[in-house]
Amino acid sequence: MRVLINAIQRTGNPSVIGLDPRPELLPSILLEGAQTPRDVADAYFAFNTAVIDALYDIIPAVKPQIAMYEALGIAGIETFIKTNEYAQSRGLYVLADIKRGDIGSTAASYASHLCGTPQIEGMPRFDVWHEDAVTVNPYLGSDGIAPFVTAAVATNKDIFVLAKTSNPSSSELQDLVIDGSIPHETVAEHVAGLLEEWGESTRDKETGYSHVGAVVGATHPVEGTKLRKLMPHTFFLVPGYGAQGGTGADLAGLFDSNGLGALVNSSRGIIGAWKKAAEIPEFATREDALAFVARSARKAALAMKDDISQAIAQ
Amino acid sequence: MRVLINAIQRTGNPSVIGLDPRPELLPSILLEGAQTPRDVADAYFAFNTAVIDALYDIIPAVKPQIAMYEALGIAGIETFIKTNEYAQSRGLYVLADIKRGDIGSTAASYASHLCGTPQIEGMPRFDVWHEDAVTVNPYLGSDGIAPFVTAAVATNKDIFVLAKTSNPSSSELQDLVIDGSIPHETVAEHVAGLLEEWGESTRDKETGYSHVGAVVGATHPVEGTKLRKLMPHTFFLVPGYGAQGGTGADLAGLFDSNGLGALVNSSRGIIGAWKKAAEIPEFATREDALAFVARSARKAALAMKDDISQAIAQ
Numbered sequence: 001m002r003v004l005i006n007a008i009q010r011t012g013n014p015s016v017i018g019l020d021p022r023p024e025l026l027p028s029i030l031l032e033g034a035q036t037p038r039d040v041a042d043a044y045f046a047f048n049t050a051v052i053d054a055l056y057d058i059i060p061a062v063k064p065q066i067a068m069y070e071a072l073g074i075a076g077i078e079t080f081i082k083t084n085e086y087a088q089s090r091g092l093y094v095l096a097d098i099k100r101g102d103i104g105s106t107a108a109s110y111a112s113h114l115c116g117t118p119q120i121e122g123m124p125r126f127d128v129w130h131e132d133a134v135t136v137n138p139y140l141g142s143d144g145i146a147p148f149v150t151a152a153v154a155t156n157k158d159i160f161v162l163a164k165t166s167n168p169s170s171s172e173l174q175d176l177v178i179d180g181s182i183p184h185e186t187v188a189e190h191v192a193g194l195l196e197e198w199g200e201s202t203r204d205k206e207t208g209y210s211h212v213g214a215v216v217g218a219t220h221p222v223e224g225t226k227l228r229k230l231m232p233h234t235f236f237l238v239p240g241y242g243a244q245g246g247t248g249a250d251l252a253g254l255f256d257s258n259g260l261g262a263l264v265n266s267s268r269g270i271i272g273a274w275k276k277a278a279e280i281p282e283f284a285t286r287e288d289a290l291a292f293v294a295r296s297a298r299k300a301a302l303a304m305k306d307d308i309s310q311a312i313a314q
Numbered sequence: 315m316r317v318l319i320n321a322i323q324r325t326g327n328p329s330v331i332g333l334d335p336r337p338e339l340l341p342s343i344l345l346e347g348a349q350t351p352r353d354v355a356d357a358y359f360a361f362n363t364a365v366i367d368a369l370y371d372i373i374p375a376v377k378p379q380i381a382m383y384e385a386l387g388i389a390g391i392e393t394f395i396k397t398n399e400y401a402q403s404r405g406l407y408v409l410a411d412i413k414r415g416d417i418g419s420t421a422a423s424y425a426s427h428l429c430g431t432p433q434i435e436g437m438p439r440f441d442v443w444h445e446d447a448v449t450v451n452p453y454l455g456s457d458g459i460a461p462f463v464t465a466a467v468a469t470n471k472d473i474f475v476l477a478k479t480s481n482p483s484s485s486e487l488q489d490l491v492i493d494g495s496i497p498h499e500t501v502a503e504h505v506a507g508l509l510e511e512w513g514e515s516t517r518d519k520e521t522g523y524s525h526v527g528a529v530v531g532a533t534h535p536v537e538g539t540k541l542r543k544l545m546p547h548t549f550f551l552v553p554g555y556g557a558q559g560g561t562g563a564d565l566a567g568l569f570d571s572n573g574l575g576a577l578v579n580s581s582r583g584i585i586g587a588w589k590k591a592a593e594i595p596e597f598a599t600r601e602d603a604l605a606f607v608a609r610s611a612r613k614a615a616l617a618m619k620d621d622i623s624q625a626i627a628q
Contacts, residue, residue, distance in 0.1 A: 020420075022423070022432065023432050023433070023434050031434055031435075033436075034434055034436070034437050035436075035437055036437075036440070037431050037440055037442055039437075040431070040432075040434060040437075065416075065420055065423075067414070067416055067420045067421070067423035067424045068420075068423050070423070070424065070426065070427065071423040071424070071426035071431060071432055072426075072431055072432075072442065073395065073431070073440070073442025073443060074388065074391060074392055074395065074442070076442075077388060077391055078388055081387065081388065099414070099415060099416055099451075100381070100413070101413060101451060102379075102381055102413055103479060103480065103481035103553075104481060104483075106334070106379055106381045106382075107381070109336070109379075109381035109382045109384070109385040110381045110384065110385070112384065112385035112386075113384065117351050117354070117385060117386055117387070118336065118337050118354075118385055118386075119337070120337050120345055120348055120354060121345075122347075122348070122349075123348050123349055123350075123353075123354075126350070126351055126387070128351055128386065128387025128388070128390075129387060137413075137415060137451050137453055138453070138487065139451055139452070139453045139476055139479075139487055139488070140476075140479050140481055140483065140484055140487075141481070141483030141484055141485065141486035141487055141488075142483040142486060143481050143482055143483040144481065144483070162453055162454075165417060165453075165454050166417065167417035167418060167454055167455070167457050167458065168455075168457055169418075169454065169455030169456040169457040169458070170454055170455055171455065172455035172456060172508065173452065173453055173454075173455055173501065173504070173505070174453070174455075176490075176492045176493075176501065176504065177492065177493040177494070178490045178491065178492065178493060179490075179491040179492060179493040179494075179495075179498065180491070180493075181493075184493065187487065187490065187501065190487070190490065191487070194486065239417075
């Protein structure tokens with residue numbers, strides 16, 4: 001997690017911007033005349049690069065959500081990978097939100113996201129995804145996580161495992177209380193315990209944080225504060241701030257006493273900030289539209305940085 | 315689920331073959347000289363089509379595991395999609411093992427796997443994945459499942475949600491007993507209840523099965539029999555038979571009284587059957603190797619069909 005922490009300290013900004021393009025988040029001029037998934041994917045790439053160019057000097061990381069790209073098939077995934085490469089070329093840490101998870105032998109294939117193509121005699125391993133970290137789903141237990149941890153350690157990258165997600169129905173499974181647990185713990189809290197174990201042998205000597213992070217939503221501040229205490233060596237990725245309802249005040253308990261320990265995500269709140277402008281001009285050209293998206297995103301990202309700083313300072 | 319059930323009845327065979335190529339499952343001649351991920355992906359496609367050609371008339375469905383293709387990046391995913399298209403062209407039901415899952419708005423993008431590219435003015439929706447069903451992870455709860463159900467109903471396709479997976483550490487989360495549940499139920503059993511609810515409005519009048527299936531591993535026969543009773547309207551996808559240790563005898567309790575209700579998967583046991591041949595010849599050409607793979611796969615698939623038939627008959 002040291003690479004991420006260094007980037008946060010360099011920018012003084014523990015936030016990550018979600019690159020989750022959808023048709024309704026793009027100015028309509030960018031999709032005018034689109035006939036194929038590739039046309040849409042190309043528009044997404046222009047949109048993403050405009051956002052990255054507007055933000056790369058004030059944020060440590062971006063979080064592309066692969067679902068939006070998979071929705072366009074091959075052309076979309078090409079844009080996803082090109083976006084990752086472009087973000088890395090501008091010095092950003094790329095946290096790919098892919099939420100993969102499977103049994104051990106299959107998870108080993110998914111771990112190629114971090115460690116490159118499988119070993120084949122006479123062929124080098126290719127970094128085909130250009131990701132610095134991925135999100136992982138814990139439902140299958142340790143044997144589905146272990147290959148990701150191995151790959152993360154080997155490449156000095158990271159994983160973030162879902163513990164308590166930001167969505168309303170996260171309670172259905174994650175808040176179930178486990179029989180016989182003393183003190184009573186929920187499924188998410190049990191996952192927290194597993195997460196500390198999974199990361200234990202991978203802790204960074206200087207910061208104390210392991211290569212295994214946790215996803216903990218901003219929308220559950222009381223539970224989040226409890227999870228912070230249960231996972232002292234686990235860095236948090238915090239979705240749910242902004243468009244999903246989480247506020248700066250909800251974040252304080254997710255950070256450690258040094259003001260570290262959490263990376264707060266906003267997606268729509270930043271890349272869709274242009275839609276909330278007091279006045280949206282008529283765009284004469286695609287360049288005009290992209291420039292407006294970029295200016296609005298930067299303004300929103302700076303406001304978010306201030307909001308989080310205040311939350312941590314309190 | 316009617317499309318799948320019809321295919322099972324037509325072939326008299328409730329089994330699905332996993333198309334999960336990995337370097338070690340291919341005769342080495344197929345990877346000779348491979349220099350790039352695309353070379354490997356092309357070898358996987360040749361391997362898959364040989365297996366499909368050998369089996370299409372005796373099986374109802376194939377289950378490509380996307381992890382093996384993602385391991386090769388874009389070239390791999392192209393082979394995944396081409397494999398799906400080829401299998402559908404031979405009349406097979408394609409159950410894509412993608413185990414996706416996310417919050418509602420993101421799950422709606424993932425649902426494009428079933429319902430095609432997003433709606434954009436002036437552009438048709440493209441079927442970019444060529445899948446008849448997908449696997450889904452329930453850790454995020456109902457709002458992450460609902461978009462998949464909507465897409466499945468709209469397209470007459472299906473989803474299979476993870477309940478009790480086949481791997482050893484599935485117990486870590488899935489077997490936790492929930493406090494205050496009467497009678498005591500595990501997380502997997504709780505998911506079973508949710509699954510019946512999620513599928514309730516989508517039940518097929520003739521067969522009683524909904525568009526929402528469950529993944530229940532063959533490696534836990536006692537728990538599987540219990541889950542069968544808890545989910546009378548839920549079709550099962552059953553991994554773990556064969557290479558993972560599940561036997562024909564373990565399967566009986568997963569079927570309903572009509573000998574339906576479950577689709578048993580084998581991957582390595584079929585596509586890697588050639589490696590267990592009493593004598594593996596030296597392959598002079600790639601065609602020789604593919605023919606041997608194909609013959610071995612057909613023999614193993616027929617043996618599996620017999621084994622399952624016996625289990626159901628008992």
